[in-house]
Amino acid sequence: MKLALGLGCDRxxxxxxxxxxIAEALAxxxxxxxxxxAVASIDLKADEPGLAVVAEQNGWAIRFYAAAELAxxxxxxxxxTVRQYTGTPSVSEAAxxxxxxxxxxxxxxxxxxxxxxxxxxxxxxxARIAE
Numbered sequence: 001m002k003l004a005l006g007l008g009c010d011r012x013x014x015x016x017x018x019x020x021x022i023a024e025a026l027a028x029x030x031x032x033x034x035x036x037x038a039v040a041s042i043d044l045k046a047d048e049p050g051l052a053v054v055a056e057q058n059g060w061a062i063r064f065y066a067a068a069e070l071a072x073x074x075x076x077x078x079x080x081t082v083r084q085y086t087g088t089p090s091v092s093e094a095a096x097x098x099x100x101x102x103x104x105x106x107x108x109x110x111x112x113x114x115x116x117x118x119x120x121x122x123x124x125x126x127a128r129i130a131e
Contacts, residue, residue: 004100
């Protein structure tokens with residue numbers, strides 16, 4: 001199975017919280033880290049240390065999209081709160097779909113949310129990449 005991850009997180013979210021959210025989302029669809037072929041987020045997170053550490057540990061290059069690119073993607077769970085903070089109604093779902101080149105029907109984990117023990121929030125969406 002080839003998968004694309006879309007990631008969203010609070011500013012300052014530690015890598016351990018990001019890792020836990022990814023592990024939980026992958027487990028929910030019976031996947032493993034080796035299935036991940038593409039990872040993306042919003043360009044506002046390009047300097048986020050927790051995301052950078054997780055990407056480096058897994059050998060992933062994270063693609064960062066502008067809010068306008070993400071906003072152009074139809075998603076099942078748009079959020080006005082997310083739009084207020086980022087300029088797009090979806091980060092993780094839209095990022096997973098964009099980076100995977102997938103259609104909405106291939107979104108297998110819509111929005112896995114985790115609030116870590118550090119109080120930081122992470123959202124992970126997973127799209128199946130068409131073979």
